[in-house]
Amino acid sequence: MAKYRDYPYQSVLAPYIKEYIAEKRSLGFIYDVKGYQLYRFDQYWIKNAFDDVHLTPERLEKWVCALPGESKSSQTSRIGAAKDLAIYMNTLGIQCHVPLLSVGSDQRQIHLLDKTEINELFNAVDTYVPHSINLSDYRMADEYPIMFRLYYCCGMRNNEVCSLKTSDVDLKKGIITVYGGKNNKDRLVYLPDDLCRLADMYFGLLKRTLGYEPYWFFPGRYPNKHMQKTSIDRKFREFWHMTASSKHCDKDPTPHSLRHSFVVDRINKWILEGIDINVMFIYLSKYLGHKNPDESFYYYHLAKDAFRIIRQKDTMSGDVIPEVRRR
Numbered sequence: 001m002a003k004y005r006d007y008p009y010q011s012v013l014a015p016y017i018k019e020y021i022a023e024k025r026s027l028g029f030i031y032d033v034k035g036y037q038l039y040r041f042d043q044y045w046i047k048n049a050f051d052d053v054h055l056t057p058e059r060l061e062k063w064v065c066a067l068p069g070e071s072k073s074s075q076t077s078r079i080g081a082a083k084d085l086a087i088y089m090n091t092l093g094i095q096c097h098v099p100l101l102s103v104g105s106d107q108r109q110i111h112l113l114d115k116t117e118i119n120e121l122f123n124a125v126d127t128y129v130p131h132s133i134n135l136s137d138y139r140m141a142d143e144y145p146i147m148f149r150l151y152y153c154c155g156m157r158n159n160e161v162c163s164l165k166t167s168d169v170d171l172k173k174g175i176i177t178v179y180g181g182k183n184n185k186d187r188l189v190y191l192p193d194d195l196c197r198l199a200d201m202y203f204g205l206l207k208r209t210l211g212y213e214p215y216w217f218f219p220g221r222y223p224n225k226h227m228q229k230t231s232i233d234r235k236f237r238e239f240w241h242m243t244a245s246s247k248h249c250d251k252d253p254t255p256h257s258l259r260h261s262f263v264v265d266r267i268n269k270w271i272l273e274g275i276d277i278n279v280m281f282i283y284l285s286k287y288l289g290h291k292n293p294d295e296s297f298y299y300y301h302l303a304k305d306a307f308r309i310i311r312q313k314d315t316m317s318g319d320v321i322p323e324v325r326r327r
Contacts, residue, residue: 005032007039011046012053013085020088030180037081055086055096064101072103079103111253113261120243122148128239136221139209143218143227144235146195146202150176151258154189155266158255162227164217171200 004025009017017038024031044063063082066075079099086096113121125144130137150156160178168177174196176189191199207213216226236255240246266284 004030005035007035007042009039009042011042012051013042013045016053016089016092016094017042017085020085023088033077034081034084037078038085040078041082041085053089053094053096055082055089057097060097060099064099066103075103111249111251111257112264113253113257117243117245117253118152118261120245121239124239124242136223139206139219140221140227142202142205142209144239146199147218147227147232148236148239148255148258149195149198150189151255152262153192153195155259155262156189157259158232159229162218162229162232164226166203166214166217169199169203169217171196171203 021031021035021038024034041063048059048062050059060082064075064079066072079101083099086098089096090098122145125148128141128144130141147161150161151158154176156176156178164176168179170176171191174191174193176191177186178189179186203217206219210219210223214223216223218227219225220227220231232255237252240252246252263284
C-alpha cells in the first residue's frame with residue numbers, strides 16, 4: 001500500500017485542497033508532488049492575506065510568474081496545481097479563474113557519466129569522512145555507498161531508495177520490492193550478488209550501531225525517519241564536486257543520471273553479447289517501473305551521441321563494488 005506524504009494546509013483553501021487530494025488518491029493517484037505544490041500555494045494564499053477562497057486573475061498573477069532561477073518544468077508544475085484546484089472548486093459551484101498560461105518545458109539534457117566519472121564519483125562516496133562529530137553523520141556515511149549503487153547498479157529512482165522499508169528488502173533472496181512507485185506501480189528489483197553481500201554487511205553494521213532493527217532501511221539523521229530525497233540530491237552534488245571531472249563539466253549530473261547510466265550500460269552489455277535488445281527492452285521496462293518499452297528507450301534516446309557513448313562503455317557493477325572490508 002502506498003505511503004502518502006501529507007502537508008499542514010492552513011489557509012482558507014485548506015479544506016478544499018484536502019478534499020481534492022483525497023479524491024485523487026481514492027482514484028489511485030499518489031499525488032505527493034502536486035500535494036507539495038498545493039502546500040506552496042496554500043502558503044502563498046496566507047502570505048498575501050487572501051481571506052476568501054475565490055481564485056481570481058489578480059490573485060494568481062504573482063503565482064503564475066517564474067521565480068528566480070526556477071525551471072520551466074517547476075513553473076509548469078506550480079501553475080498546474082492551481083489550475084487543477086480551480087477546476088475542482090468550480091465543480092463545487094465556487095467560481096474560480098482557471099490559469100491557462102503555458103510556459104513549455106525545459107530542453108532535456110542528460111549528462112551520462114563515463115567510466116572515469118563513475119569511478120571518481122564512487123571513490124568520493126567510499127572515502128567520505130564527515131567533518132562533524134555527530135554520530136548520525138558517520139552512520140549516514142555508511143549508507144551512501146549502498147544508496148548510490150542502487151541507482152547505478154539497479155536503476156532505482158532516488159525517492160524509491162530513500163523510502164525503502166526494512167521489510168521491503170530481502171537480503172537472503174537478493175530482492176527489493178518497490179511499492180507504489182511512479183505511476184503507482186509495484187515491482188521487484190533483483191540485486192547483483194556482490195551488491196547484495198555489500199548491502200548485507202551494511203545492514204548488519206546499521207543494526208549494531210542503532211542497537212535494533214530499524215523500520216527504514218536507510219534512516220535519516222533521526223532514525224525514525226527515512227533519508228530525504230533532497231538530502232541525497234545535496235550530498236550527490238557534494239560528492240560530484242570532489243571529483244576532478246566536475247572541474248570541466250558544463251552540466252552537473254544528478255542521482256537520476258546514475259539511473260540513466262544504468263540503462264545505457266545495460267543496453268551496451270546486451271549489444272556486446274549479441275542479445276536482441278528489442279526483446280530485452282520489455283523486461284528492462286518492467287524492471288525500471290516504466291509504462292512501456294518506449295519510455296525506457298527514451299532514456300537511451302536522450303543520451304547525446306548515444307551510440308558512440310554506449311560503445312565506449314563496458315561492464316557495470318564490477319567497477320564500483322569495492323572489496324569487502326570488515327570493521
